[in-house]
Amino acid sequence: MAENVERYLRELQTALAGADPALIQDALFDAEEHLRSEMVARGFAAVSGGTAPAEAAAFAAVAEAYGSPQEVATAYLDAQEFKPYATTGRRAPIATTPGDPDAVATAQAVPPGEAAASPPWWKLFFGVVTDASAYKALFYMLLSLGTGIAYFTVVVTGLSTSAGLIILIIGIPFLLLFLGVVRGLSFLEGRLIETLLETRMPRRPRPEIQSGGFFQRILFWVTDGRTWLAMAFMVLMLPLGICYFSIVVSGFGAALWMIAVPFVQLATGHTYVNYDSLQEFIFPVWSLPLMVIGGALLFVISLHIIRLIGRGHAAFAKVMLVRPAK
């Protein structure tokens, strides 16, 4: 039985081992908010991690009313089944031992009904045109040029200014401010990814360290690998954003051009494919239907590529921004 909030949170984390890391982070946030509020209401300090007998007895009653880590873990895993996009069909069972390989394997089990006959290939190929997730991924990729530039600028400016100011007294508050901004931005990026790329990301900001003094907090943030991974992600978002934006613009640009050219040529007699300012290339009439078909195919293929990149990027972001299950 846990005798303080920290121990309880660790036990809850163990009970949730093998579940979605984002869900674990949410469950820990909720438990911490409730347990600390209750301890404060009973007259104990919020940040105390103490093990005094009176405090331990009070905490036992608080934890009893909140539910054992196993009960709470079950409730979160049950509630997960009602989320609007059930990407994982079966929920993770409660692991009895942390890092139980069976539990992790079952957590990634296939959705029910997956083994049923798959639709014909042409439906799989052209179905992407009516798939909203492909267009959402497209929007994310267009946006990523802007967000990539912003993240890169924030991290490079923040890091170099912090490094420069660290010898002055103002350096430490500035570093803390910068780390806080990184934390907030990675939470917002997670929300964006969940909305547009349909991958479960944390719905709460990452819990902060509660115990310890001012310098212990700084040490926690500076030595926490997650902070540096988030920064690396934000720096990488610039080249990635440029690539994503270019892929979308060139893929769709070429597809739309191929579809539009025959109509423009038939309507105006010009195609705007110039050799020099005087000569221009006119497509032979027999090639015009082929151009339209080719353009439509390129459009569908671009959507497939975009959806695939969207999934890959979401998986990458999850590795970089979400704390893995211990």
Added chain:
Amino acid sequence: MTEASTDAPFSGEETTVIAASVRKFQKELSAGIVSLALLALLARAGQALYGYQIAKDLEAFADGPPVKQGTLYPVLRSLEASGLLVSRVEPSVSGPPRRYYSVTDAGRQALGPWQDTWNRTREFIDAVLEEYRG
């Protein structure tokens, strides 16, 4: 657990079976009614409340909810995921940041039909139990 008192007219094994069945029944029953209670409380509150406040407010009714407080939070989260609630995080003076929940228009509109379903269920169960009362 008070069910396991020595003067119970059941053997030890039977007591365990009964206690387990009560827990299982309670868990199955609470899945929907907790959602209804939370939605009704937030619709009536007229302001955003955070999880701990909600848990405390619910305790003021009768003997409190028949579930552990920790199981209220995932229900709040799934109500939010289905669009009946919205939430925002705010820092607090005395501890970790708090998540404030409030009811959406869809949530307010859903409450009526939910209540009708509950009333029909309650009347039906009461009628059945009345018939079989020993």
